[in-house]
Amino acid sequence: MADLISHEGVEALFTRADGTYLFARWGRPLVPVVFGTDDRTLEIVKGAVEAVVLMAGHSMAETDPELGVNLMFFFFRDWDELTEVPDLDRMVPDLGPLVERLKAAGANQYRIFRFDESGAIKASFVFLRMDGELSKVPADTLALAQVVQTIVLWSDTAFVGRSPLAQAPEGKVILRPDIGAVIRASYDPVMPVVAQDPSHALRLAARVKQV
Structure with missing residues:
Protein backbone atom coordinates (compact mmCIF):
# COMPACT_ATOMS: atom_id res chain seq x y z
CA MET A 1 0.00 0.00 0.00
CA TRP A 26 -15.89 5.56 16.57
CA GLY A 27 -15.26 4.87 20.22
CA ARG A 28 -18.02 2.28 20.55
CA PRO A 29 -19.58 -0.53 18.49
CA LEU A 30 -21.89 0.59 15.68
CA VAL A 31 -25.61 -0.10 15.98
CA PRO A 32 -27.28 0.89 12.70
CA VAL A 33 -30.95 1.45 11.89
CA VAL A 34 -32.52 2.42 8.56
CA PHE A 35 -35.71 4.45 8.07
CA GLY A 36 -37.82 5.13 5.00
CA THR A 37 -36.84 2.32 2.66
CA ASP A 38 -37.80 -1.21 1.69
CA ASP A 39 -36.46 -4.44 3.19
CA ARG A 40 -34.06 -5.04 0.30
CA THR A 41 -32.37 -1.66 0.66
CA LEU A 42 -32.34 -2.04 4.43
CA GLU A 43 -30.37 -5.27 4.10
CA ILE A 44 -28.01 -3.65 1.57
CA VAL A 45 -27.27 -0.77 3.96
CA LYS A 46 -26.72 -3.05 6.93
CA GLY A 47 -24.53 -5.29 4.77
CA ALA A 48 -22.41 -2.27 3.82
CA VAL A 49 -22.04 -1.32 7.48
CA GLU A 50 -20.95 -4.86 8.35
CA ALA A 51 -18.43 -4.95 5.50
CA VAL A 52 -16.80 -1.62 6.32
CA VAL A 53 -16.74 -2.31 10.06
CA LEU A 54 -15.12 -5.69 9.43
CA MET A 55 -12.53 -4.12 7.14
CA ALA A 56 -11.76 -1.46 9.74
CA GLY A 57 -11.32 -4.05 12.48
CA HIS A 58 -14.02 -2.36 14.53
CA SER A 59 -17.22 -3.94 15.87
CA MET A 60 -21.02 -3.86 15.80
CA ALA A 61 -23.56 -4.58 18.53
CA GLU A 62 -27.26 -5.29 18.92
CA THR A 63 -27.83 -2.18 21.02
CA ASP A 64 -25.99 0.84 22.38
CA PRO A 65 -26.37 1.02 26.18
CA GLU A 66 -26.65 4.81 26.09
CA LEU A 67 -28.50 5.51 22.85
CA GLY A 68 -30.10 2.23 21.75
CA VAL A 69 -29.01 2.83 18.15
CA ASN A 70 -26.19 5.15 17.13
CA LEU A 71 -25.99 5.11 13.31
CA MET A 72 -29.24 6.23 11.71
CA PHE A 73 -29.95 6.35 7.98
CA PHE A 74 -32.98 8.30 6.76
CA PHE A 75 -34.25 7.93 3.18
CA PHE A 76 -36.92 10.43 2.08
CA ARG A 77 -38.19 12.53 -0.84
CA ASP A 78 -38.43 15.96 0.74
CA TRP A 79 -36.42 17.64 3.49
CA ASP A 80 -39.62 18.71 5.25
CA GLU A 81 -40.30 15.04 6.04
CA LEU A 82 -37.55 15.19 8.67
CA THR A 83 -39.50 17.66 10.76
CA GLU A 84 -42.29 15.08 11.01
CA VAL A 85 -40.07 12.32 12.45
CA PRO A 86 -41.02 11.89 16.15
CA ASP A 87 -38.34 13.12 18.58
CA LEU A 88 -35.78 13.76 15.83
CA ASP A 89 -35.65 17.41 16.86
CA ARG A 90 -34.49 16.25 20.30
CA MET A 91 -31.60 14.28 18.79
CA VAL A 92 -30.71 16.92 16.17
CA PRO A 93 -30.68 20.40 17.71
CA ASP A 94 -31.97 23.21 15.49
CA LEU A 95 -33.50 20.69 13.09
CA GLY A 96 -35.91 23.22 11.63
CA PRO A 97 -33.27 25.80 10.64
CA LEU A 98 -31.03 22.99 9.34
CA VAL A 99 -33.80 21.71 7.07
CA GLU A 100 -34.37 25.23 5.72
CA ARG A 101 -30.64 25.64 4.96
CA LEU A 102 -30.49 22.27 3.19
CA LYS A 103 -33.59 23.10 1.14
CA ALA A 104 -32.13 26.46 0.14
CA ALA A 105 -28.88 24.78 -0.90
CA GLY A 106 -30.69 22.12 -2.94
CA ALA A 107 -28.79 19.44 -1.00
CA ASN A 108 -29.59 15.77 -1.44
CA GLN A 109 -27.48 14.42 1.44
CA TYR A 110 -26.17 15.47 4.81
CA ARG A 111 -24.33 13.78 7.67
CA ILE A 112 -24.24 14.79 11.32
CA PHE A 113 -21.86 13.43 13.95
CA ARG A 114 -22.15 13.39 17.73
CA PHE A 115 -19.13 12.91 20.00
CA ASP A 116 -18.51 11.61 23.50
CA GLU A 117 -16.52 13.42 26.20
CA SER A 118 -13.22 12.19 24.76
CA GLY A 119 -14.10 13.44 21.28
CA ALA A 120 -14.70 9.98 19.80
CA ILE A 121 -17.71 9.49 17.51
CA LYS A 122 -20.68 8.19 19.47
CA ALA A 123 -23.48 8.68 16.92
CA SER A 124 -24.12 9.70 13.32
CA PHE A 125 -27.21 10.68 11.37
CA VAL A 126 -27.22 10.18 7.59
CA PHE A 127 -29.93 12.04 5.65
CA LEU A 128 -30.55 11.10 2.01
CA ARG A 129 -33.09 13.01 -0.05
CA MET A 130 -33.80 10.66 -2.93
CA ASP A 131 -34.00 13.17 -5.74
CA GLY A 132 -33.49 12.33 -9.42
CA GLU A 133 -29.71 12.24 -9.03
CA LEU A 134 -29.51 9.95 -5.98
CA SER A 135 -32.30 7.73 -7.29
CA LYS A 136 -30.08 6.80 -10.25
CA VAL A 137 -27.32 5.51 -7.95
CA PRO A 138 -27.48 1.74 -7.32
CA ALA A 139 -28.43 1.00 -3.72
CA ASP A 140 -25.23 -0.90 -2.96
CA THR A 141 -23.07 1.95 -4.30
CA LEU A 142 -25.02 4.58 -2.35
CA ALA A 143 -24.89 2.53 0.84
CA LEU A 144 -21.16 1.87 0.60
CA ALA A 145 -20.35 5.53 -0.06
CA GLN A 146 -22.38 6.69 2.94
CA VAL A 147 -20.95 4.12 5.34
CA VAL A 148 -17.39 4.92 4.26
CA GLN A 149 -18.05 8.60 4.93
CA THR A 150 -19.31 7.89 8.46
CA ILE A 151 -16.74 5.32 9.65
CA VAL A 152 -14.31 8.15 10.50
CA LEU A 153 -14.61 11.93 10.62
CA TRP A 154 -13.19 13.00 7.28
CA SER A 155 -12.50 16.58 6.30
CA ASP A 156 -15.44 18.46 4.84
Missing part, protein backbone atom coordinates in the same frame (compact mmCIF):
# COMPACT_ATOMS: atom_id res chain seq x y z
CA ALA A 2 3.06 2.27 0.28
CA ASP A 3 2.54 3.96 -3.08
CA LEU A 4 -1.20 4.46 -2.77
CA ILE A 5 -1.30 7.64 -0.70
CA SER A 6 1.35 10.04 0.60
CA HIS A 7 1.62 11.69 3.98
CA GLU A 8 0.34 14.88 2.33
CA GLY A 9 -2.57 12.94 0.88
CA VAL A 10 -3.48 11.55 4.29
CA GLU A 11 -3.20 14.97 5.89
CA ALA A 12 -5.52 16.45 3.27
CA LEU A 13 -8.21 13.90 4.11
CA PHE A 14 -8.51 15.33 7.63
CA THR A 15 -7.67 19.01 7.06
CA ARG A 16 -10.85 21.05 6.99
CA ALA A 17 -11.65 23.97 4.74
CA ASP A 18 -10.67 26.38 7.53
CA GLY A 19 -7.20 24.80 7.71
CA THR A 20 -7.68 22.93 10.99
CA TYR A 21 -6.75 19.26 11.33
CA LEU A 22 -9.33 17.02 12.98
CA PHE A 23 -9.58 13.24 13.08
CA ALA A 24 -12.00 11.07 15.03
CA ARG A 25 -13.11 7.46 14.86
CA THR A 157 -13.41 18.69 1.62
CA ALA A 158 -11.99 15.13 1.59
CA PHE A 159 -14.20 13.89 -1.24
CA VAL A 160 -15.00 17.08 -3.08
CA GLY A 161 -14.40 16.27 -6.72
CA ARG A 162 -13.41 12.66 -6.09
CA SER A 163 -15.47 9.79 -4.71
CA PRO A 164 -14.15 7.40 -2.03
CA LEU A 165 -15.29 4.62 -4.38
CA ALA A 166 -13.83 3.32 -7.63
CA GLN A 167 -14.87 0.95 -10.40
CA ALA A 168 -13.11 -2.39 -10.53
CA PRO A 169 -12.06 -3.81 -13.94
CA GLU A 170 -15.07 -6.13 -13.97
CA GLY A 171 -17.36 -3.14 -13.48
CA LYS A 172 -18.16 -3.59 -9.80
CA VAL A 173 -18.01 -0.49 -7.61
CA ILE A 174 -15.55 -0.91 -4.74
CA LEU A 175 -13.87 1.13 -2.06
CA ARG A 176 -10.76 2.89 -3.32
CA PRO A 177 -7.74 0.92 -2.04
CA ASP A 178 -6.04 4.02 -0.62
CA ILE A 179 -9.14 5.03 1.33
CA GLY A 180 -9.54 1.46 2.61
CA ALA A 181 -5.93 1.48 3.78
CA VAL A 182 -6.46 4.77 5.64
CA ILE A 183 -9.56 3.40 7.36
CA ARG A 184 -7.78 0.23 8.47
CA ALA A 185 -4.80 2.23 9.74
CA SER A 186 -7.16 4.62 11.56
CA TYR A 187 -8.55 1.76 13.63
CA ASP A 188 -5.16 0.31 14.51
CA PRO A 189 -5.23 0.00 18.34
CA VAL A 190 -1.96 1.94 18.63
CA MET A 191 -3.52 4.98 16.93
CA PRO A 192 -5.44 7.62 18.90
CA VAL A 193 -9.22 7.76 18.74
CA VAL A 194 -9.09 11.54 18.31
CA ALA A 195 -6.35 13.80 16.92
CA GLN A 196 -6.09 17.53 16.24
CA ASP A 197 -2.40 17.79 15.39
CA PRO A 198 -1.27 17.30 11.77
CA SER A 199 1.57 15.10 13.05
CA HIS A 200 -1.13 12.45 13.38
CA ALA A 201 -1.14 12.22 9.58
CA LEU A 202 2.52 11.19 9.63
CA ARG A 203 1.77 8.33 12.02
CA LEU A 204 -1.29 7.36 10.01
CA ALA A 205 0.63 7.37 6.73
CA ALA A 206 3.27 5.12 8.32
CA ARG A 207 0.54 2.67 9.36
CA VAL A 208 -0.99 2.79 5.86
CA LYS A 209 2.26 1.38 4.48
CA GLN A 210 1.94 -1.60 6.79
CA VAL A 211 -1.72 -2.58 6.28
Whole structure:
Protein backbone atom coordinates (compact mmCIF):
# COMPACT_ATOMS: atom_id res chain seq x y z
CA MET A 1 0.00 0.00 0.00
CA ALA A 2 3.06 2.27 0.28
CA ASP A 3 2.54 3.96 -3.08
CA LEU A 4 -1.20 4.46 -2.77
CA ILE A 5 -1.30 7.64 -0.70
CA SER A 6 1.35 10.04 0.60
CA HIS A 7 1.62 11.69 3.98
CA GLU A 8 0.34 14.88 2.33
CA GLY A 9 -2.57 12.94 0.88
CA VAL A 10 -3.48 11.55 4.29
CA GLU A 11 -3.20 14.97 5.89
CA ALA A 12 -5.52 16.45 3.27
CA LEU A 13 -8.21 13.90 4.11
CA PHE A 14 -8.51 15.33 7.63
CA THR A 15 -7.67 19.01 7.06
CA ARG A 16 -10.85 21.05 6.99
CA ALA A 17 -11.65 23.97 4.74
CA ASP A 18 -10.67 26.38 7.53
CA GLY A 19 -7.20 24.80 7.71
CA THR A 20 -7.68 22.93 10.99
CA TYR A 21 -6.75 19.26 11.33
CA LEU A 22 -9.33 17.02 12.98
CA PHE A 23 -9.58 13.24 13.08
CA ALA A 24 -12.00 11.07 15.03
CA ARG A 25 -13.11 7.46 14.86
CA TRP A 26 -15.89 5.56 16.57
CA GLY A 27 -15.26 4.87 20.22
CA ARG A 28 -18.02 2.28 20.55
CA PRO A 29 -19.58 -0.53 18.49
CA LEU A 30 -21.89 0.59 15.68
CA VAL A 31 -25.61 -0.10 15.98
CA PRO A 32 -27.28 0.89 12.70
CA VAL A 33 -30.95 1.45 11.89
CA VAL A 34 -32.52 2.42 8.56
CA PHE A 35 -35.71 4.45 8.07
CA GLY A 36 -37.82 5.13 5.00
CA THR A 37 -36.84 2.32 2.66
CA ASP A 38 -37.80 -1.21 1.69
CA ASP A 39 -36.46 -4.44 3.19
CA ARG A 40 -34.06 -5.04 0.30
CA THR A 41 -32.37 -1.66 0.66
CA LEU A 42 -32.34 -2.04 4.43
CA GLU A 43 -30.37 -5.27 4.10
CA ILE A 44 -28.01 -3.65 1.57
CA VAL A 45 -27.27 -0.77 3.96
CA LYS A 46 -26.72 -3.05 6.93
CA GLY A 47 -24.53 -5.29 4.77
CA ALA A 48 -22.41 -2.27 3.82
CA VAL A 49 -22.04 -1.32 7.48
CA GLU A 50 -20.95 -4.86 8.35
CA ALA A 51 -18.43 -4.95 5.50
CA VAL A 52 -16.80 -1.62 6.32
CA VAL A 53 -16.74 -2.31 10.06
CA LEU A 54 -15.12 -5.69 9.43
CA MET A 55 -12.53 -4.12 7.14
CA ALA A 56 -11.76 -1.46 9.74
CA GLY A 57 -11.32 -4.05 12.48
CA HIS A 58 -14.02 -2.36 14.53
CA SER A 59 -17.22 -3.94 15.87
CA MET A 60 -21.02 -3.86 15.80
CA ALA A 61 -23.56 -4.58 18.53
CA GLU A 62 -27.26 -5.29 18.92
CA THR A 63 -27.83 -2.18 21.02
CA ASP A 64 -25.99 0.84 22.38
CA PRO A 65 -26.37 1.02 26.18
CA GLU A 66 -26.65 4.81 26.09
CA LEU A 67 -28.50 5.51 22.85
CA GLY A 68 -30.10 2.23 21.75
CA VAL A 69 -29.01 2.83 18.15
CA ASN A 70 -26.19 5.15 17.13
CA LEU A 71 -25.99 5.11 13.31
CA MET A 72 -29.24 6.23 11.71
CA PHE A 73 -29.95 6.35 7.98
CA PHE A 74 -32.98 8.30 6.76
CA PHE A 75 -34.25 7.93 3.18
CA PHE A 76 -36.92 10.43 2.08
CA ARG A 77 -38.19 12.53 -0.84
CA ASP A 78 -38.43 15.96 0.74
CA TRP A 79 -36.42 17.64 3.49
CA ASP A 80 -39.62 18.71 5.25
CA GLU A 81 -40.30 15.04 6.04
CA LEU A 82 -37.55 15.19 8.67
CA THR A 83 -39.50 17.66 10.76
CA GLU A 84 -42.29 15.08 11.01
CA VAL A 85 -40.07 12.32 12.45
CA PRO A 86 -41.02 11.89 16.15
CA ASP A 87 -38.34 13.12 18.58
CA LEU A 88 -35.78 13.76 15.83
CA ASP A 89 -35.65 17.41 16.86
CA ARG A 90 -34.49 16.25 20.30
CA MET A 91 -31.60 14.28 18.79
CA VAL A 92 -30.71 16.92 16.17
CA PRO A 93 -30.68 20.40 17.71
CA ASP A 94 -31.97 23.21 15.49
CA LEU A 95 -33.50 20.69 13.09
CA GLY A 96 -35.91 23.22 11.63
CA PRO A 97 -33.27 25.80 10.64
CA LEU A 98 -31.03 22.99 9.34
CA VAL A 99 -33.80 21.71 7.07
CA GLU A 100 -34.37 25.23 5.72
CA ARG A 101 -30.64 25.64 4.96
CA LEU A 102 -30.49 22.27 3.19
CA LYS A 103 -33.59 23.10 1.14
CA ALA A 104 -32.13 26.46 0.14
CA ALA A 105 -28.88 24.78 -0.90
CA GLY A 106 -30.69 22.12 -2.94
CA ALA A 107 -28.79 19.44 -1.00
CA ASN A 108 -29.59 15.77 -1.44
CA GLN A 109 -27.48 14.42 1.44
CA TYR A 110 -26.17 15.47 4.81
CA ARG A 111 -24.33 13.78 7.67
CA ILE A 112 -24.24 14.79 11.32
CA PHE A 113 -21.86 13.43 13.95
CA ARG A 114 -22.15 13.39 17.73
CA PHE A 115 -19.13 12.91 20.00
CA ASP A 116 -18.51 11.61 23.50
CA GLU A 117 -16.52 13.42 26.20
CA SER A 118 -13.22 12.19 24.76
CA GLY A 119 -14.10 13.44 21.28
CA ALA A 120 -14.70 9.98 19.80
CA ILE A 121 -17.71 9.49 17.51
CA LYS A 122 -20.68 8.19 19.47
CA ALA A 123 -23.48 8.68 16.92
CA SER A 124 -24.12 9.70 13.32
CA PHE A 125 -27.21 10.68 11.37
CA VAL A 126 -27.22 10.18 7.59
CA PHE A 127 -29.93 12.04 5.65
CA LEU A 128 -30.55 11.10 2.01
CA ARG A 129 -33.09 13.01 -0.05
CA MET A 130 -33.80 10.66 -2.93
CA ASP A 131 -34.00 13.17 -5.74
CA GLY A 132 -33.49 12.33 -9.42
CA GLU A 133 -29.71 12.24 -9.03
CA LEU A 134 -29.51 9.95 -5.98
CA SER A 135 -32.30 7.73 -7.29
CA LYS A 136 -30.08 6.80 -10.25
CA VAL A 137 -27.32 5.51 -7.95
CA PRO A 138 -27.48 1.74 -7.32
CA ALA A 139 -28.43 1.00 -3.72
CA ASP A 140 -25.23 -0.90 -2.96
CA THR A 141 -23.07 1.95 -4.30
CA LEU A 142 -25.02 4.58 -2.35
CA ALA A 143 -24.89 2.53 0.84
CA LEU A 144 -21.16 1.87 0.60
CA ALA A 145 -20.35 5.53 -0.06
CA GLN A 146 -22.38 6.69 2.94
CA VAL A 147 -20.95 4.12 5.34
CA VAL A 148 -17.39 4.92 4.26
CA GLN A 149 -18.05 8.60 4.93
CA THR A 150 -19.31 7.89 8.46
CA ILE A 151 -16.74 5.32 9.65
CA VAL A 152 -14.31 8.15 10.50
CA LEU A 153 -14.61 11.93 10.62
CA TRP A 154 -13.19 13.00 7.28
CA SER A 155 -12.50 16.58 6.30
CA ASP A 156 -15.44 18.46 4.84
CA THR A 157 -13.41 18.69 1.62
CA ALA A 158 -11.99 15.13 1.59
CA PHE A 159 -14.20 13.89 -1.24
CA VAL A 160 -15.00 17.08 -3.08
CA GLY A 161 -14.40 16.27 -6.72
CA ARG A 162 -13.41 12.66 -6.09
CA SER A 163 -15.47 9.79 -4.71
CA PRO A 164 -14.15 7.40 -2.03
CA LEU A 165 -15.29 4.62 -4.38
CA ALA A 166 -13.83 3.32 -7.63
CA GLN A 167 -14.87 0.95 -10.40
CA ALA A 168 -13.11 -2.39 -10.53
CA PRO A 169 -12.06 -3.81 -13.94
CA GLU A 170 -15.07 -6.13 -13.97
CA GLY A 171 -17.36 -3.14 -13.48
CA LYS A 172 -18.16 -3.59 -9.80
CA VAL A 173 -18.01 -0.49 -7.61
CA ILE A 174 -15.55 -0.91 -4.74
CA LEU A 175 -13.87 1.13 -2.06
CA ARG A 176 -10.76 2.89 -3.32
CA PRO A 177 -7.74 0.92 -2.04
CA ASP A 178 -6.04 4.02 -0.62
CA ILE A 179 -9.14 5.03 1.33
CA GLY A 180 -9.54 1.46 2.61
CA ALA A 181 -5.93 1.48 3.78
CA VAL A 182 -6.46 4.77 5.64
CA ILE A 183 -9.56 3.40 7.36
CA ARG A 184 -7.78 0.23 8.47
CA ALA A 185 -4.80 2.23 9.74
CA SER A 186 -7.16 4.62 11.56
CA TYR A 187 -8.55 1.76 13.63
CA ASP A 188 -5.16 0.31 14.51
CA PRO A 189 -5.23 0.00 18.34
CA VAL A 190 -1.96 1.94 18.63
CA MET A 191 -3.52 4.98 16.93
CA PRO A 192 -5.44 7.62 18.90
CA VAL A 193 -9.22 7.76 18.74
CA VAL A 194 -9.09 11.54 18.31
CA ALA A 195 -6.35 13.80 16.92
CA GLN A 196 -6.09 17.53 16.24
CA ASP A 197 -2.40 17.79 15.39
CA PRO A 198 -1.27 17.30 11.77
CA SER A 199 1.57 15.10 13.05
CA HIS A 200 -1.13 12.45 13.38
CA ALA A 201 -1.14 12.22 9.58
CA LEU A 202 2.52 11.19 9.63
CA ARG A 203 1.77 8.33 12.02
CA LEU A 204 -1.29 7.36 10.01
CA ALA A 205 0.63 7.37 6.73
CA ALA A 206 3.27 5.12 8.32
CA ARG A 207 0.54 2.67 9.36
CA VAL A 208 -0.99 2.79 5.86
CA LYS A 209 2.26 1.38 4.48
CA GLN A 210 1.94 -1.60 6.79
CA VAL A 211 -1.72 -2.58 6.28
